[in-house]
């Protein structure tokens with residue numbers, strides 16, 4: 001059956017997990033979407049086996065959630081909680097997994113109930129991924145998970161970033177973890193603070 005493994009993997013022995021905190025391939029995208037100063041609020045792994053239940057549609061721009069917003073002002077994107085989802089195994093077109101209503105991060109009306117619980121598929125689309133693919137989406141997008149039907153496991157790592165002043169989860173990064181990070185990674189795992197309070201020249205990183 002399905003299983004959602006919460007957090008923990010950044011503390012594992014393998015450096016490869018911690019290297020994803022400041023993934024140089026992803027950095028330009030996060031900078032464009034979140035601005036220069038953002039933080040990794042929380043992360044978890046999804047491990048779904050055949051029979052894993054769906055996660056119904058959630059998010060969406062309406063009703064408005066002040067932490068899961070998406071706006072454009074003066075040609076600049078502003079996004080609240082923003083997800084970088086690494087597929088570690090293939091997600092084929094009929095396997096299940098991530099789905100969304102494209103464009104719903106700009107919706108002015110709530111998602112009809114029959115779409116929300118997949119009674120009607122409506123405009124919901126499934127997004128297939130190959131192992132190694134990365135999907136970036138704002139939590140303001142109406143999204144969910146189709147039941148997992150494939151024989152192989154779905155394994156995905158979800159990193160949830162926010163603008164530097166926003167915190168979702170109570171801050172609980174351990175000294176052991178912080179001591180294993182470089183300065184850039186520490187900045188991204190630091191406590192919330194206003195973007196004005198960073199001084200890139202002197203930033204020493206979070207104290208372990």
Ligand SMILES: O=C(O)CCC(=O)C(=O)O
Pocket residue numbers: 046055085097098099143144145146156158
């Ligand atoms: O990748 C997925 O299946 C979506 C997961 C999701 O919506 C969530 O964790 O909030």
